[in-house]
Amino acid sequence: MSFRMLLVGLGNRGRMWAEIAGHVAGVELSGAVDVNPAARASFAAGHAGVPCFAGLGEALAATASDAVLLVTPPDGHLAQARQIFAAGLPLLAEKPLTLDLAEAVQIVDLAAQARLPLMVGLNFRYLPVSQKIRELVATEAFGAAGFGQFTYQRNRDGRQPRLNKYPLTMRHPMMLEQSIHHLDLIRFCYGREVESVLCRTWNPPWSMYAHDSNVSCLLRLAGGLEVNYLGTWTGGWNELRFEWRTDCAEGVIVQRELFADLAVAHTADKALSPVELAPCEPFYDDSAALLADFVAHVRGDAPLACSGADHLVTLALCFAAIESSESGRAVQMAEFCARHDIAYPP
Numbered sequence: 461m462s463f464r465m466l467l468v469g470l471g472n473r474g475r476m477w478a479e480i481a482g483h484v485a486g487v488e489l490s491g492a493v494d495v496n497p498a499a500r501a502s503f504a505a506g507h508a509g510v511p512c513f514a515g516l517g518e519a520l521a522a523t524a525s526d527a528v529l530l531v532t533p534p535d536g537h538l539a540q541a542r543q544i545f546a547a548g549l550p551l552l553a554e555k556p557l558t559l560d561l562a563e564a565v566q567i568v569d570l571a572a573q574a575r576l577p578l579m580v581g582l583n584f585r586y587l588p589v590s591q592k593i594r595e596l597v598a599t600e601a602f603g604a605a606g607f608g609q610f611t612y613q614r615n616r617d618g619r620q621p622r623l624n625k626y627p628l629t630m631r632h633p634m635m636l637e638q639s640i641h642h643l644d645l646i647r648f649c650y651g652r653e654v655e656s657v658l659c660r661t662w663n664p665p666w667s668m669y670a671h672d673s674n675v676s677c678l679l680r681l682a683g684g685l686e687v688n689y690l691g692t693w694t695g696g697w698n699e700l701r702f703e704w705r706t707d708c709a710e711g712v713i714v715q716r717e718l719f720a721d722l723a724v725a726h727t728a729d730k731a732l733s734p735v736e737l738a739p740c741e742p743f744y745d746d747s748a749a750l751l752a753d754f755v756a757h758v759r760g761d762a763p764l765a766c767s768g769a770d771h772l773v774t775l776a777l778c779f780a781a782i783e784s785s786e787s788g789r790a791v792q793m794a795e796f797c798a799r800h801d802i803a804y805p806p
């Protein structure tokens with residue numbers, strides 16, 4: 461029997477999700493929702509047979525759905541999650557779960573009270589390169605990981621038609637829209653929690669963003685693993701540069717491109733050797749794997765991956781980093797999470 465998903469939000473990412481859902485075995489769309497008539501019209505033109513609605517309440521009442529895929533801007537997620545859980549449906553929500561930590565805690569509590577699964581769309585965990593780094597670190601293939609350097613530099617034109625517009629005006633667009641993925645990958649691939657964060661966020665004078673588009677963090681993880689993170693949307697060069705290097709006791713693990721290109725070396729090697737990775741179309745194949753995991757969980761066949769409770773710790777890390785930037789002091793994650801009623805570790 462097919463798994464019927466109600467897709468809410470038909471913007472850039474929502475349209476992508478419609479395509480992804482079409483490639484996951486057994487998944488079909490029970491309906492699609494967007495408040496914007498133009499978004500509904502353009503979606504309907506490509507998806508005959510999927511009923512479109514202007515409001516979530518109307519769609520929940522009119523469709524028979526097994527779960528909801530929520531791809532709206534994060535500031536509306538709490539009200540939407542309340543409606544979805546009240547209708548008794550599991551939820552797969554895009555990141556960030558909210559732009560307000562207390563609201564995210566409320567959503568996770570609502571899911572727990574309703575005993576309904578809540579997954580957050582951390583699809584980059586499913587990239588073959590991320591899975592391989594996690595495996596190499598966990599197995600200590602190059603000895604114990606000791607320190608890492610994660611650099612993401614680009615000049616992102618947030619006015620492009622294909623991009624969502626709220627990052628141009630929101631607070632902390634880099635941290636809450638982009639670095640959130642990177643900090644989540646650092647937790648996931650290293651397989652341990654961040655214990656403390658010292659951070660600076662700022663906005664270069666030429667930035668088109670109303671608020672901070674640069675993030676720099678020193679992270680201390682369990683076991684003494686230290687990570688130096690830099691992310692920018694306002695680099696001085698319009699060429700994306702990405703490198704994530706992990707130094708271990710007996711070698712290095714280096715991701716040389718966003719989403720791909722992993723290489724390794726033992727300490728005495730003269731050159732890096734590429735690591736073979738399964739082919740993957742970023743944003744699509746990784747998201748399809750995440751969705752397949754969600755469906756398997758709802759059907760009782762798999763544990764819940766990328767849970768809301770787990771996401772709370774990544775979101776808490778973003779807000780702890782913001783607090784550190786404002787106070788000029790390192791923030792201890794155990795204390796920060798206790799102060800915000802967040803289970804740490806999740």
Ligand SMILES: NC(=O)c1ccc[n+]([C@@H]2O[C@H](COP(=O)([O-])OP(=O)(O)OC[C@H]3O[C@@H](n4cnc5c(N)ncnc54)[C@H](O)[C@@H]3O)[C@@H](O)[C@H]2O)c1
Pocket residue numbers: 468469470471472473474493494495496499514515516531532533534536554555556581582583623624625626637743
């Ligand atoms: N995980 C990833 O790789 C990834 C990639 C891109 C975007 N995202 C996330 O997806 C989310 C959406 O991003 P986007 O680029 O599609 O944004 P967008 O602005 O292009 O689209 C959002 C859509 O939601 C609609 N909407 C707003 N309020 C609504 C409501 N109450 N009910 C129904 N529809 C409503 C808007 O009309 C719009 O069509 C963001 O949280 C973003 O961070 C994740």
